[in-house]
Amino acid sequence: MSAPSGSLASLSEQLADAVARSAESVVAVHARPRLPSSGVHWRDGVVVTTEATVKRLDGITVTLPDGARIDATLIGRDPGTDLAVLRIPTGRLPVARSGDPGTLRPGHLVLALARLGDDGPRVALGTVSATGGPWRCWKGGEIDRRLQSDVTLYPGFGGGPLVDVDGRVHGVNSGGLSRPFATTVTAATVDRVAGELLERGYVARGWLGIAMHPVRFNPGARERLGLSRDAGLVVLSVEPDAPAGRAGVLVGDVVFAIDGQPVESPEQVVDLLGGGAVGRVLALDLVRGGARSRADVTVGERPRRAG
Amino acid sequence: MTAAFAAEAASRVRGGVVHLRVGDSAGGAGVVWPGGVVVTNAHVAIERRIIVRLPDGSVVEGETIWRDPARDLAAVAAPGLAALPPVEPGDAGRVRPGSLVFAIGHPWGIQDAVSVGVFHGVGPIPTGIGVPEPIRRQAWVQAAVRLAPGNSGGPIADADGRVIGVSAMIVAGLALAVPAGEVESLWRGARP
Numbered sequence: 464m465s466a467p468s469g470s471l472a473s474l475s476e477q478l479a480d481a482v483a484r485s486a487e488s489v490v491a492v493h494a495r496p497r498l499p500s501s502g503v504h505w506r507d508g509v510v511v512t513t514e515a516t517v518k519r520l521d522g523i524t525v526t527l528p529d530g531a532r533i534d535a536t537l538i539g540r541d542p543g544t545d546l547a548v549l550r551i552p553t554g555r556l557p558v559a560r561s562g563d564p565g566t567l568r569p570g571h572l573v574l575a576l577a578r579l580g581d582d583g584p585r586v587a588l589g590t591v592s593a594t595g596g597p598w599r600c601w602k603g604g605e606i607d608r609r610l611q612s613d614v615t616l617y618p619g620f621g622g623g624p625l626v627d628v629d630g631r632v633h634g635v636n637s638g639g640l641s642r643p644f645a646t647t648v649t650a651a652t653v654d655r656v657a658g659e660l661l662e663r664g665y666v667a668r669g670w671l672g673i674a675m676h677p678v679r680f681n682p683g684a685r686e687r688l689g690l691s692r693d694a695g696l697v698v699l700s701v702e703p704d705a706p707a708g709r710a711g712v713l714v715g716d717v718v719f720a721i722d723g724q725p726v727e728s729p730e731q732v733v734d735l736l737g738g739g740a741v742g743r744v745l746a747l748d749l750v751r752g753g754a755r756s757r758a759d760v761t762v763g764e765r766p767r768r769a770g
Numbered sequence: 771m772t773a774a775f776a777a778e779a780a781s782r783v784r785g786g787v788v789h790l791r792v793g794d795s796a797g798g799a800g801v802v803w804p805g806g807v808v809v810t811n812a813h814v815a816i817e818r819r820i821i822v823r824l825p826d827g828s829v830v831e832g833e834t835i836w837r838d839p840a841r842d843l844a845a846v847a848a849p850g851l852a853a854l855p856p857v858e859p860g861d862a863g864r865v866r867p868g869s870l871v872f873a874i875g876h877p878w879g880i881q882d883a884v885s886v887g888v889f890h891g892v893g894p895i896p897t898g899i900g901v902p903e904p905i906r907r908q909a910w911v912q913a914a915v916r917l918a919p920g921n922s923g924g925p926i927a928d929a930d931g932r933v934i935g936v937s938a939m940i941v942a943g944l945a946l947a948v949p950a951g952e953v954e955s956l957w958r959g960a961r962p
Contacts, residue, residue: 471779475870475929478888482868498898574868574888579896586868587914588888615914618899618942 477628478588481574484630486584488559489576489623491526492535492549494519499526501577501623503635503653508553509661511653512622514540515639517547525549527556530581539660543604543668544648545637548660559624562631564608564649567591575614575636575645577623585623589614592644600640604666605737607651610634611644669736669743670765672705673698675729678717680750688755694727695719695750706763713751716758720748736762776872779931780884786857786933787874787882787924789823790814790832790846797821799875799924801936804859805961806852807845809953810923811938812837815844822848825882836960841908842938843948845957857925859950860932862892862911870929871913873937873945875921887915889928892935892949899942911935911947921945 488504492512500516502525510525517523523535533551540547567573569591577585595609610633612625621638625647634647648656659666675696685693695717701708718726722745726732735745740762747758788808791797798814800822808822815834822832832848865871869889877883890912895901911926917940925933926947935947 469778471774471776471870472929479866479869483866486867498896579898582893582896583867583891585890585912585914586888588868588870588886615916615943617914617944619896 478574481626481628481630482576482584482586485559485624485626485632486576486578487528487557488632489528489578489584490556491578491580492516492523492622493525494523498619499579500619500621501579502549503559503622503624503632504556505559505653505657507558508551509657510535510549510551511635511657512547512549513635513637513639514542514545514547516621523549525551526578526581528578528584532581539664541604541656541660541666543602543666544600544606544652544656545602545604545639546635546648546653546656546660548657559632560630561650562627562629562633564594564610564633564647567594567610567627567633569593572628573612573614573633574626575612575616575620575623576626577617577620579619585617585620587614587617587620589645599734600646601642602640605652606648608649610647610649612647614645616641616645665767667741668765669740669762670705671707671732671736671760671762672702673707673712674700675718675732677727677729680717684753688750690719692719692725692727694725696726696729696732706760707758710758710760712747712749712758712760715751716756717750718747719750721745723748776870776884776886779927779929780872780874782931783857783874783925783927783933784882785825785855787825789876789881790923791821792817796879796920797876798920798922799937800846801923801925801933802851802854802856803845803953803957804856806856807835807847807957808832808851809936809957810844810846811842811936812839812844813842814923815846820846822846824850825854836957838956838960841948841952841956843936843953843956845960857927857933858931859954860928860930860934861951862934862949863951865889865928865934867891871915871926871934873915873917873921873924873926875917875924875937877918877920879920885916887913887945889913890944895941895946901941909949909952911949913945913947915945917945
């Protein structure tokens, strides 16, 4: 017998313990042809997975850690954050033990878990590569924290949890958002999106119904109008029967502030339309025909694509 | 100790890892098995005469004495093997998912490179990954550990340095190895 390897063996034991604890809440999701994806039992009777791996609306099943394969109902999906929510019977398996992604620092060891069938859990190991504050992913959704790791998300790992060495779940891994590092949709965002999907079946996004482009005022106009900055956003189009149009916004208006805050890029406006913006009134300060004006726009709900 | 990570366990296993090649090929790895023979993949030991580079750097000529292409295993005899420390075979069935494992081989010709990953399980490959059915159904040590051409025939070991499998292929990025127990029973059955 060789001598035990001390700390390496104990680290290995700790990782296997973390997997044993957290894998009890990881299921296989059969919602596409061939290879399943993974899902996390986020609340009792609620499984969260990745939106992009849900390819059918009916006939979805999940494989539980005990090997049982049961029916699941699609509650809703949010392409913006790549999350989808399924309903299963309550009381079938433990709820994932959530961690605080704010405690993870670059260099921390993390595990990606998956389940592909009625055999054991699947695991990949890596380190946290980057952390940070709120960001908007390329699919358009807002995520409360940046959490990227060098864990390899093998086929079927999408929708599985990112787990720390104590077995706490910090979020749901998205293959679709991973470019090139593995991207985790962090726990608070999973909570928020799951809550909205359970409440109304989709995530409402704010909508003004206008297209805008950055412009600059010339020094003379700026001085005459008494503007503190020279930047604004010119309205290129106004959609009929949309919030901005109803509030009287016209093509050619130049918006220079919203709620008193200067705006100079369309992204700033998009940021104002995130979670909870629907129904809020935004005060648009604008220039029309050489004079200052104002429009109060009640943020609407962005029309959703059919299907 | 912690800073050394896998270095200590890896250095023990390394003493039982050889480099095998045929002709001008980049070749693969082999594991010095108890009994003084090198176990490798059948797709590495493709000819009877094979060049064996021992852990101390010396090069000897070996002979392929057994091949089982269906399980992708082979055994090679060579002078000097009896003096080498054999690896200690381990039972993959006792390793838990998420445990640390490491592979040793010669990826892209780099001698005795170590890669670290985690154990998934031992058993058939999941359906839907696109592996031919007869291969899929066999028992495989499956691990998320990075392999490259040149790792074939090399060991996958647990955190205590016990060899739980002989690396055979990469499927969907996953390392697949023939379980050590199966290596042992097939080779014992074939042994002259």
